[in-house]
Amino acid sequence: MLPDGYSDVPAGKLAAVVTCLEMRAPPARRDDPEQPGITLDRMATPDLAWYRDLYSRIGTEWLWASRLAMADADLAAVLNNPDVEVYGVMKAGRAEGLLELDFREEGVCELAFFGLTPATIGGGTGRWLMNRAIARAWSREALQRFWVHTCTLDSPQALNFYIRSGFTPVKRQVEVFDDPRLAGILPETAAPVVPIIRA
Template identity: 85%
Template sequence: MLPDGYSDVPAGKLAAVVTCLEMQAPPPGRKDPEQLGITLDRIERPDVAWYRDLYSRIGTEWLWASRLALAEGDLAAILHHPDVEVYAVMKDGRAEGLLELDFREEGTCELAFFGLTPATIGNGTGRWLMNRAISQAWSRQGHAPIQRFWVHTCTLDSAQALGFYIRSGFTPVKRQIEVFDDPRLTGVLPETAAPTVPVIRP
């Protein structure tokens, strides 16, 4: 347990406050914004390079790095697992959003990754995508229903993320502190990423 007061974070590391949220039943339906020219496509056995490109275009601003640091074989093993579902938000023939649902824990679905590129932000696409995430998590065909749908977000994510999840029907249930190597210093992300988060060199 961390003591009350300030705790130093070593140089070269980042720290984030992580909030875990869950729902134990499908929430009431929310308005489904019309999305002309946008589709959600299931990507079977996604190519690792394709996935990393989309992941980077969405997440570099928020210092998403965990999937970029994985070895190609380890990442492929996750993405190709029969209980992991990857979807792409398609616009003008290009993937501009990512939805990843992880059913590997029995009775549970984790909203593992959820995000949009700048090309699809601000037009209700996030709500549209969340409506589909919730529907798919709770009505997965050919499998027993889940009892828990959960997600986590942190203070490095968009300031709107936590409120969006709560409005979507998730309830905060746990808070954690995550300390990890700054991916801009390990070479996983460019040093210019997330300029509002200063780099502190060891």
């Protein structure tokens, strides 16, 4: 447990406050905005280059790096697992959003990744995608818990969006990790509002 007061974060590291949220039953369905020209396509065996490109276009601004740092074999093992579902939000023939549902724990679904590129932010695409995520998760009869986590490095709108979608905050954690910009995983120009502190 962290003590009350300030705790130093070593140079070269980042710290984020993580909020875990869950739902134990399907929420009331919210409005489903029409999305002409947009489809949600299941990627049964996602190409790793396709996945990493989409992941980067969505997450670089928010310092998403965990999947970029994984070895090809490790990432393929996750994405090709029959209990992991990967979907692309397709617009004009290009993936502009990512939905990843992880059912590997019995009775549980993790909303592992959920995001849109700038080309699809606004216009209700996030709500449209969340409606489909919730429906897909709860389509499994044995599901008891659908959960997600977000952190203070994510979009400032993310936490309230999840709460409005029916998730309830249940736990808070502090995550300390290597700055992916200093590790060469992300460009040093990523997330300019988060300063780099070198060792």
